[in-house]
């Protein structure tokens with residue numbers, strides 16, 4: 615039994631991966647955070663890693679959004695200098711590469727990085743872009759950055775952040791995202807910004823159908839022109855919305871562990887991913903916030919296989935779905951699709967074929 619598990623873990627680790635939904639602010643090395651907290655005497659326990667952990671990672675927290683989002687509030691205090699931001703970004707990309715993520719879309723909010731120290735948001739965005747390209751040169755990974763707007767931030771600020779993204783399209787930034795409380799803050803006020811994003815050429819992804827009902831998904835698609843929906847796990851609750859996402863070929867960025875930790879899903883065994891795949895939705899598997907959730911993309915693939923029992927062909931399909939919904943120009947997206955189709959084995963070793971050679975890719 616143990617051997618079988620070890621084999622699956624090894625197979626999944628070596629599998630080339632795509633993560634389309636990962637927040638920079640939730641992808642920070644705990645060891646580095648401890649070092650920063652000590653150096654700058656931040657108001658968190660710094661005796662050792664275990665003392666700091668519950669402040670920046672989900673441990674025994676209740677499964678609520680409030681508890682989950684509380685970690686981001688603490689993390690904002692760690693962006694102390696351009697050098698620290700550079701290091702945190704570089705390490706986030708390095709960690710993805712170490713998990714054999716070959717194509718990553720990393721999202722970040724310039725306001726989160728800049729607020730505590732009063733950096734300019736445009737400067738913070740440029741530091742992130744520079745650090746990502748340094749990491750891309752050092753590791754076998756391709757990264758596109760997505761700028762995240764927050765629903766509860768004042769609209770003029772969202773406008774400012776969106777303009778930072780518009781100006782950097784094709785220069786590191788590939789998409790625009792909307793995150794935050796979708797119950798209290800509807801999508802409509804953001805329509806002009808997302809209309810402009812579409813005209814500029816940015817890919818659009820919106821967190822929806824996570825906290826609120828399936829109607830959030832409709833809003834994301836009709837009011838914000840979303841090509842992809844972050845989570846969207848409540849889509850199947852409404853047959854008209856299901857019809858809409860099929861017509862539009864909307865992709866879904868599903869994040870399993872995150873859904874459990876925020877209480878969106880109460881039991882992993884009953885995660886809607888299984889049904890989403892069954893009805894043929896373009897579902898993908900992603901991490902959301904690997905350091906807050908203490909997970910890797912390999913772990914998420916393992917949950918999909920071992921707990922949700924989706925089977926390797928369906929897992930492979932989720933990776934191909936991710937390739938076909940990447941925010942890339944059409945020719946480059948086609949290259950990514952063909953590359954992954956060639957790289958991904960048709961079966962895992964337990965099904966009779968060894969993917970050992972994949973560790974070389």
Ligand SMILES: [Zn+2]
Nearest residue numbers: 637821844902
């Ligand atoms: Zn997210």
